[in-house]
């Protein structure tokens with residue numbers, strides 16, 4: 634992940650031959666800088682898949698796409714909601730929630746979530762070459778049965794763990810903002826993230842990133858403790874990290890984690 638939180642979100646997915654950014658919610662210059670920190674040339678990115686129009690997911694899409702000719706994948710409603718960021722000469726590919734599409738060997742399955750945007754989606758990315766499946770759900774107010782179904786059987790998950798309930802109640806936000814964050818179209822608390830992670834737990838889950846942490850109403854240690862505590866109580870011993878806002882995480886080699894699990898070097902249960 635290049636970074637995650639209300640100040641910007643972007644995730645780089647690297648397949649065998651294809652590189653996809655999921656969201657580009659930093660300035661294009663910042664996206665470029667963070668890609669370069671990971672040793673990735675910006676013009677080697679094959680697509681930007683946009684999950685919804687909120688600025689923390691779209692800020693850099695227009696400038697990045699125009700500078701590097703990178704195709705933007707958006708739903709038509711999200712494209713209209715991002716009109717101020719686009720000049721009309723970006724290569725835009727429309728997609729529909731619920732309909733999969735391919736970028737190179739990567740299959741993208743977008744599905745609608747409950748979040749206060751015009752057409753919010755979470756996605757799974759499945760490699761056509763090795764079958765590795767990644768689930769990305771960073772903005773959702775409530776994990777519905779359909780969302781849990783869509784995120785089932787992922788090898789690796791990126792899940793929102795936005796706020797701690799008591800820090801939200803005692804924090805700086807006015808009651809109206811607190812209500813929006815905690816609503817069924819807002820964001821997931823640490824405990825809701827833990828409960829979703831437990832619902833999605835299966836023998837093939839090798840790791841997860843906790844994402845989109847609130848700067849004011851959460852802290853990385855707390856989020857990690859709540860989610861990891863729940864998973865450990867079921868005997869899970871996979872990889873877990875909290876994605877920071879101000880810089881990229883390490884690159885995680887999910888197929889290598891799968892191999893370690895299959896060889897019994899990573900005991901998950």
Ligand SMILES: [Zn+2]
Nearest residue numbers: 685687750772
């Ligand atoms: Zn959002």
Ligand SMILES: [Zn+2]
Nearest residue numbers: 687689690772
């Ligand atoms: Zn967001």
